[in-house]
Amino acid sequence: MPLSTPVSRRALRHSRVIDVQAYVRDDGLWDIDARITDIKSYDATLASGPRPAGTPLHDLHLRITVDRELTIVEAEAASDAVPYPGFCDTIGPAYSALIGLNLLKNFRRDLKQRLAGIAGCTHLTELAQVLPTATVQAFAGDVWSTRDGENADLSHEKPFQLDKCHALRTDGGAVAQYYPRWVAKV
Template identity: 55%
Template sequence: MALPAAAPERQLKHTRCIDVQVFARGNGLWEVDAVITDVKTRDTEFRRAGEPIHDMLLRLVIDEQFNVLEAGSETRGMPYPGACDAHGDAYTKLAGLNLMRGFRYAVHERLGGIAGCTHLTELTQVLPTAVVQAFAGDVINTRGGDGADAKPPFQLDRCHALRTDGPTVKLHYPRWYRPEKPEVLPPAVKRSPANRVKRARDENP
């Protein structure tokens, strides 16, 4: 895979880290802790070098159908104390959404612009796929069933590597492998003498 070469003279200026941890409560409910931090390598008017300018936690309580039951946030590091964290309980508005059904669009409807915090709202965007990964093998069947009516594994045909007509599925999920069908062209139209005469007239009026 092509990767741009790293310049030997480059200097690190900024690091953004996003950390998502998903915990099983053991009663069919799960907790999602998502943290975003921004750290600079130089002193700023807000923080000394190495101290987080942003350090924000977003927590969701979800069920195994991806429904958000509870939500909230905590702003622990910010450039403007008393302002950055003055959005109140804005992120409780995530409750009632479903991570797999229009979640990202609904977040922007409820918390876009001045309704919320830019960084916390950005952080929400990684949550659906992070939870899918957490649920894989525990809540989501990633191998498929055995019966005649079994459904294919959740992840197939959701990325280029796991296309059902590709070699990865053929090797690891042979039951669900579907060879690519050759393109079927429509049969050629037979050219009768009458058709040839008509076409000649159309082309040479």
């Protein structure tokens, strides 16, 4: 279902795009490549100089490599467009601080402890916050069985996705319909 029709005419002024792609590697590890891009629809004047409409203010990349337990074993960041060239684009090496963190074990808290404020880039650190759910989506059905479809009720283990969101709560209709074995008994 789409959003409602806007109540007033409007003009696009800013666009932020976040893109995350997950790749399985030949060595069994996974690369998660994330990118954030900010673009103004008008000519903008920054302290560092003018930016023509359509030119990225931010074009930042973050790659983490994770094992099958979602522990980060490699991390790197790169900046193709920044508002303060020669300054913003020097923070990339700091993102090696992500190595050793686990995407499922207090990742967002630990990320902020390591890279918040002047220890990191606001935009790269914000981008990193989407990595846990994006990686879970990549692993679902590929690394982790979601036990969907015909064999959903053959396993003795509760599917990992149950009770992780509103729709898949074990006392709800979706679980009753698609995972009847796991409906919570009241």
